[in-house]
Structure formats: C-alpha cells, structure tokens
Amino acid sequence: MLVDIRNLTKIYRGGGEEIRALDDVSLGIEKGEFVSIIGQSGAGKSTLMNILGCLDLPDSGQYFLDGQDVLGASEKALAHIRNREIGFIFQGFHLIPSLNALENVELPLIYRGFPARKRRELAMEALERVGIGNRAKHRPVEMSGGQQQRVAIARAIAAKPPVILADEPTGNLDSQSGQAVMEILSLLHREGRTLILITHDQSLALTAQRLVRIQNGQVAEDKRLS
Secondary structure, eight states, rough: OEEEEEEEEEEEEEEEEEEEEEEEEEEEOOOEEEEEEEEETTHHHHHHHHHHHTSSOOEEEEEEEETTTSTTTTTTHHHHHHHHHHEEESOOOOOOTSOEEEEEEHHHHTTOOOOOOOOOOOOOHHHHHHOOOGGGOGGGGGGGGHHHHHHHHHHTTTTTTTTEEEEEEEEETHHHHHHHHHHHHHHHHHHTTTEEEEESHHHHHTTSSSEEEETTTTEEEEEEOO
16 A cells, blocks of 8 residues: 555644544555545645645654655655655645746756756656646746646656645636646546545546545545546
C-alpha cells in the first residue's frame, strides 16, 4: 500500500475549547489510485491534506508512505520525504514572479540535487507534458490563471514523484481552464500516477476512481466510483 494512515487524531485547542479536526481516521491508498477527498469547510480535509503532505503532524496515530514511517521520521527526513515522494498542486499557484515558467519548474529540482542539464531537460519535458512548452520563457504575470496552474502542475510532476497531492487545483480558475486542468490530472492518473484530490466540489470529486468523504473529522463515506 502506498499511503497507509491508521487512527489519526489531530486536536486543536484554543479559547478553552478542544476541536478534533481529525478523529481516529484510517485510510489506505494503493499505488496508481485516483482518490478524491471531499468535505465542507471545517470538516477536516485540509488537516488531513497537511498530514498526508508531511506539512503537519497528528497528535496520535500512524502514517506510512511507501513503507516509510512518516511520524517516526526526523525533521530532515520529513523534508526529504516532501521533496522526493510528493508533488504538490495548490489552489494558489505559488509561482515565483521573478522567474519564468521553466525556472519555476526547475527550482524544486535544484533542491533534489539534479545537475543543471538534467534539471532543464526534466523541466522542459514537464512543461511540454502539460501543453505549455511554448510559454517556457514567460513569467507568471505574462500568463493566464490556467497557464499558471499548468506550470504549477509541471513543477509537481517534473521529478516524477510517486504521489501527486492536488488541493483545490481549479479553485482560482474559470470553468474552461478548470476543466482543462482536470483533464491533465486525469491523464496523469491514466499513465500510472497516484493522485489524491482534495476538494469541496462534488462534480470534481466524481472524476476520481474513489471518493472519500470527511465529515466532523471522520471518514463518513468511502466508495468506489469506477
């Protein structure tokens, strides 16, 4: 199993209150699956996403990613897991304004230790892969929202990480650009990538193979769609 979380609990405390953002959540995701995690604001899906992405830690439970004990890892090891194992796609594109598209895609590859020639090759291949190779020299301000999100997807997939974690990837896009982005993600899945889509949008969630609904910090529904 690629993603294996067991009995995760995350509690936030403030103002004398205790909020269980996650309450004894267990979930397994196989390599090559396309899973949507859906829930309303405050349901716990963002907390789950942050833990899946090794951006936050639970108060209790277990998390194994591709056989690695994530919660037993050092901060240095966690950074290595984030860098090597997970490609992130966010609602906000998180591109660096002063860099062009190619340089934005190359940046994480620098941290992964790829030599310059290989970085350029992988980055260009990824941009071509999402249909935006002709915009490689353009900075974010010179591109539409849909084009910027394609650059963000290219950045996430350039090093071919085993897991792609997409958090509301169409949230800042018009319907046409959003549909194009989902087509790219669906194609990546068909080519064998493991894709986890975090969304509050039922129509987007239904494009996945499997739907997991989070409600009040718990898994309220887990069903196969195809």
